[in-house]
Ligand SMILES: O=C(O)CCC(=O)C(=O)O
């Protein structure tokens with residue numbers, strides 16, 4: 001008799017696929033910076049992977065609140081599976097909040113703070129937020145690829161030159177993560193606290 005997949009099996013294979021996709025993206029991002037394809041994956045160490053299933057119920061006064069306030073993601077890379085029907089994600093582009101509308105079958109890839117640091121500021125960790133609406137609930141599933149807690153992170157040596165000095169000092173992810181959650185999400189970009197100058 002045919003057996004339907006359990007929730008656990010579906011989630012488990014989704015997590016594995018998302019992880020592989022993240023590793024492929026690390027390789028092309030490394031290459032785009034003139035680094036070895038394995039640079040990001042190796043530097044980030046044994047990756048943790050977290051998942052947030054965000055549920056935003058309808059809100060009678062959506063103009064008074066946010067589903068999620070403005071933030072950047074503290075990790076390396078986020079792969080976001082969005083509700084296929086209801087919009088809510090916005091990204092800050094040229095000082096304006098722009099809606100990212102659902103595209104059937106598409107995943108949203110957010111660069112996190114650690115890829116900004118490793119690329120010495122060449123890639124930018126995007127400011128984003130989620131708004132709510134008064135009549136429809138919304139769901140999003142965020143998969144966060146996170147560096148190993150105790151690896152040393154900072155600008156790739158090859159990207160630090162006399163013309164492009166290190167923008168950020170070195171630190172462990174443990175230190176960064178604690179600092180990130182010790183402030184309000186929508187305060188200044190947390191990486192600003194790790195600047196060399
Ligand atoms: O719900 C969304 O579209 C955004 C979720 C998000 O940014 C997060 O979980 O960090």
Ligand SMILES: [Fe+2]
Pocket residue numbers: 071072073128
């Ligand atoms: Fe986020």
